Amino acid sequence: MVTVVSGLINVLIIAIYATVAMMIGILFMGIGRKIVARVHNRVGPPIYQGFIDIAKLILKKTNITHGWIYDLALLFSITGIVLTILFLPIGGVKLLSTEGDAFLVLYLLAIPALGFALGAGASGNPNSAIGVMRALVMMLSYELPFVISMVALMIYYDTTSIAEIVASQYGKWAILIPPFAISAAVADMALQGMLMEAPFDIPIAPHEIASGPMAEFGGKHLGSLMIYKAGTIVAYTTLFVDLFLGGGVVMKGGIVADVVNFIVWFILIFLVFTLSLLINTSFPRFRIEQAFKFYWKYEAVLAIIALVWVYWMVIS
Amino acid sequence: MKYEEWSKISRIASKKSLWILHFCTGCGAIEMPPVMTSRFDMERFGMAPMATPRQADVLLITGYLTVKTLKRVIQVYEQMQDPKYVVAFGSCPINGGMYWDSYNTINQLDKYLPVDLYLAGCMPRPEGIINAMMELMEMIEKGEARGWEKYRKNYEKYKKNQEMAFKFGKVEE
Numbered sequence: 001m002v003t004v005v006s007g008l009i010n011v012l013i014i015a016i017y018a019t020v021a022m023m024i025g026i027l028f029m030g031i032g033r034k035i036v037a038r039v040h041n042r043v044g045p046p047i048y049q050g051f052i053d054i055a056k057l058i059l060k061k062t063n064i065t066h067g068w069i070y071d072l073a074l075l076f077s078i079t080g081i082v083l084t085i086l087f088l089p090i091g092g093v094k095l096l097s098t099e100g101d102a103f104l105v106l107y108l109l110a111i112p113a114l115g116f117a118l119g120a121g122a123s124g125n126p127n128s129a130i131g132v133m134r135a136l137v138m139m140l141s142y143e144l145p146f147v148i149s150m151v152a153l154m155i156y157y158d159t160t161s162i163a164e165i166v167a168s169q170y171g172k173w174a175i176l177i178p179p180f181a182i183s184a185a186v187a188d189m190a191l192q193g194m195l196m197e198a199p200f201d202i203p204i205a206p207h208e209i210a211s212g213p214m215a216e217f218g219g220k221h222l223g224s225l226m227i228y229k230a231g232t233i234v235a236y237t238t239l240f241v242d243l244f245l246g247g248g249v250v251m252k253g254g255i256v257a258d259v260v261n262f263i264v265w266f267i268l269i270f271l272v273f274t275l276s277l278l279i280n281t282s283f284p285r286f287r288i289e290q291a292f293k294f295y296w297k298y299e300a301v302l303a304i305i306a307l308v309w310v311y312w313m314v315i316s
Numbered sequence: 317m318k319y320e321e322w323s324k325i326s327r328i329a330s331k332k333s334l335w336i337l338h339f340c341t342g343c344g345a346i347e348m349p350p351v352m353t354s355r356f357d358m359e360r361f362g363m364a365p366m367a368t369p370r371q372a373d374v375l376l377i378t379g380y381l382t383v384k385t386l387k388r389v390i391q392v393y394e395q396m397q398d399p400k401y402v403v404a405f406g407s408c409p410i411n412g413g414m415y416w417d418s419y420n421t422i423n424q425l426d427k428y429l430p431v432d433l434y435l436a437g438c439m440p441r442p443e444g445i446i447n448a449m450m451e452l453m454e455m456i457e458k459g460e461a462r463g464w465e466k467y468r469k470n471y472e473k474y475k476k477n478q479e480m481a482f483k484f485g486k487v488e489e
């Protein structure tokens with residue numbers, strides 16, 4: 001009986017956790033549009049615009065579907081992103097993390113993107129096909145430098161668990177150690193690609209391929225897609241903060257410490273997101289082969305330099 | 317909750333986030349960039365340009381329509397998801413404007429598609445466009461912008477006019 005109750009409480013906590021994370025993501029989309037508008041010297045929409053947009057899309061009267069793969073693919077990607085968020089320590093609190101979850105998260109990060117690609121492919125629009133192709137090439141390109149940076153962290157802290165990487169950074173963030181400053185810069189550019197912000201917004205390029213994979217989405221489906229997008233913002237920025245900025249952990253023990261850590265985590269992911277938006281507003285778009293070259297030629301080499309440096313630090 | 321309240325919520329949400337598909341047919345298209353960018357900034361009302369008809373709520377017909385373009389406009393309109401609104405720009409879609417006796421442009425858009433709001437002027441200034449959009453928002457909140465329902469109800473009539481136009485040019489007069 002007790003186990004059932006505690007299990008139910010766990011499920012409830014996880015549900016609240018995921019909902020709050022999604023809400024934060026939707027809020028960030030509105031804030032992001034506001035920031036971009038301020039950079040353009042405009043007023044911009046109110047910061048709760050994301051909620052209104054999603055409400056409108058969900059309440060649309062007709063929702064054209066393109067078959068059950070198209071419907072289920074969205075569910076697939078939202079589930080994937082929620083699972084990823086649950087595996088990441090937020091403000092030092094870990095819900096589902098286990099030993100070796102760094103690899104698991106890397107694997108999980110690919111699932112939502114594939115689900116998105118599946119849905120776009122099922123819609124049958126040629127622009128979507130081009131967009132999906134580009135998204136897959138992008139995934140291939142940013143993952144190499146990102147994984148090398150992560151391996152450097154794993155070697156230095158001698159663990160494959162993100163929670164432990166976060167715990168070992170208590171008091172001294174990884175980014176303050178010289179080789180990891182390079183890794184962090186590399187990972188930040190990879191983040192730019194993951195969030196599909198310029199100069200790597202190649203897959204969704206609205207002016208070239210009519211927003212690519214999203215071309216055929218409308219009504220409820222587009223609404224779910226926006227929720228998925230909100231989830232990716234939280235997941236990817238949290239991953240970066242966990243890896244390089246100590247996951248926002250500044251205090252230990254007690255409920256007060258948890259609240260403080262949560263606030264610090266919120267501020268940190270907000271800063272990371274703002275940085276990515278500022279890069280987004282200041283650069284035009286790469287072509288796909290330029291992006292590929294950028295990641296594999298420059299980023300990957302930098303990441304390897306950091307890796308060798310870390311290795312040398314560890315063995316000496 | 318009652319249906320009335322739900323539809324009210326959906327109308328308010330719809331009003332606060334109008335996504336626009338500007339079908340650039342005639343001269344009016346040139347007035348859209350200033351409306352979108354820093355000077356007039358329509359994003360502060362929650363309006364945003366969209367890339368495809370599936371995502372959009374408002375179809376802007378920016379100027380005269382030739383019979384050939386009309387075909388495409390109708391296709392685009394039918395791809396949009398309900399509730400959807402049509403705003404006709406300039407005097408050309410109202411009564412033909414300065415192309416009223418042209419052999420290949422239609423004179424009254426209302427015969428072929430349900431227009432929710434006309435925006436007079438040859439061509440309307442960006443202030444006029446913003447004003448019209450505010451008007452449309454008010455109409456949506458009051459539940460007066462019902463062009464999409466009209467189109468579903470009177471589909472036969474619209475279809476007949478469209479077929480006629482494709483065959484013989486225009487059906488007015």
Ligand code: SF4
Pocket residue numbers: 342343344378379380405406407408409413414415437438439
């Ligand atoms: S109303 Fe005037 S500006 Fe607009 S399309 Fe007609 S001629 Fe051009």
